[in-house]
Amino acid sequence: MLVGALEVDSTPEKGHIPMSAGNGWIRVGTLADVPPGESRAVKISEGRSVALFNVDGRIHATDNQCPHMGFPLTRGVVKDGVLTCDWHGRSFDLEGGGCFNYECDDLETFPVDIRGDELWVQAGDATYRRRDQHLQLLWEGLLSGDSWTISKATALLLSGGVSEHDIVQLVLRHLGRHVASEQDAGGGGNIVSLLVSGLEVGRRYDGEDRLMALSLAGRAASGRASERLEVITLPPPVRWEQIDGWVRMFSRNMQDFRIERCLHTARENGQESHIFKLLFECAVAPYFLGFARNVA
Incomplete structure (x- = not known):
């Protein structure tokens, strides 16, 4: 277990300055810089650093x-x-x-x-490629x-060059489902009013002020x-042995949402036959004995 990682000044020391060798590969130091069980942060460009872990x-x-x-x-x-x-x-x-x-x-x-x-380390360039992930977020x-x-x-999407139109379209699709399923016949009027007002205010500002207005509109x-x-x-790569260990660890801590993602991954990887045995073993672990609902 690695705990309390080594903190290093973000400015590399002389002799440890990252060097590029093309194809995105950058020299970030030596093995001696990251002893077993420790970690180190290395700045590779303005506003960007990598974390090295020796495990x-x-x-x-x-x-x-993070x-x-x-x-x-x-x-x-x-x-x-x-x-x-x-x-x-x-x-x-x-x-x-x-x-998780x-x-x-x-x-x-x-x-x-x-x-x-x-x-x-092959850190690649800083080209924005996470549009789909940030729309999901x-x-x-x-x-x-x-x-x-x-x-x-919203900030990540805008900084990545995603148009405000695409962001608002996603908000509107969500709003339609939210009003239709969670509001009564007249309950959506106030929400729509707040959304429209936020978008209208946002058009009058730039930068952080515009972001604030768009975020408030989305929150409404x-x-x-x-x-x-x-x-x-x-x-990937995720092996069944890793999933098995993670599920047991998350089970001890009663972290159901983390377990769910692990099991979903196992199912998508064709490892469904292992899941029930693992779940039963977790349910009858000593620290859960006496809770009948675990095997219900």
Whole structure:
């Protein structure tokens, strides 16, 4: 288990300055810079840094900013292949980057190549390629009514060059379902009024003020829509042995939403025959004995 990661100044020391070798590969240091059980943050460009983790002698590289609220992940904890942010507890598969929580984007992970004693990471460029993921994040925020998720998704989409028209179209689709399924005959008028007013105000401003108005408009249209959040499979590579260990760990902590994503991934990977045996073993674990509903 990796706990209390090593904190390193974001400005690399002399001799550790990232060097590019083309094809997106960047030299980020040496093996000696990341001792077993520790981690290190390395700045690779303005406003962008990677986190290096040495877990059981293997080096992993991820974006150092938690996709939830940007907290440095080098301050997190790694256990059983799961990286947990030290601020709000969002958990990620350290290898593939899949997040076990709703209302949080998956973590970007990078290939690592060890050349002699040098560490090279293929971080790629900063071209925006996450339009679909951030639209999904906005949809989740609209369903839950979480203001932070709505604001964050809207900001990410706008900064990525997604048009305001596309964002509003998604909000309107959600609003139609929300009003039709959760409001009475006259209950949607106030919501529509707030949405239209927010959009109208937003057109008069730029920058952060415009973002604030759009986010408030989205918050006004949010709410249940007679459907639940879609469960997404964890990004590969994910092996059954990992899923088995994660489900047992999450079961001990009664974290049902994390278990659900693991089991959904197993089913999509054709491992459905293993699921029932695992669930029964979890249900009759010593710390659950006496709770009959576990096997109901």
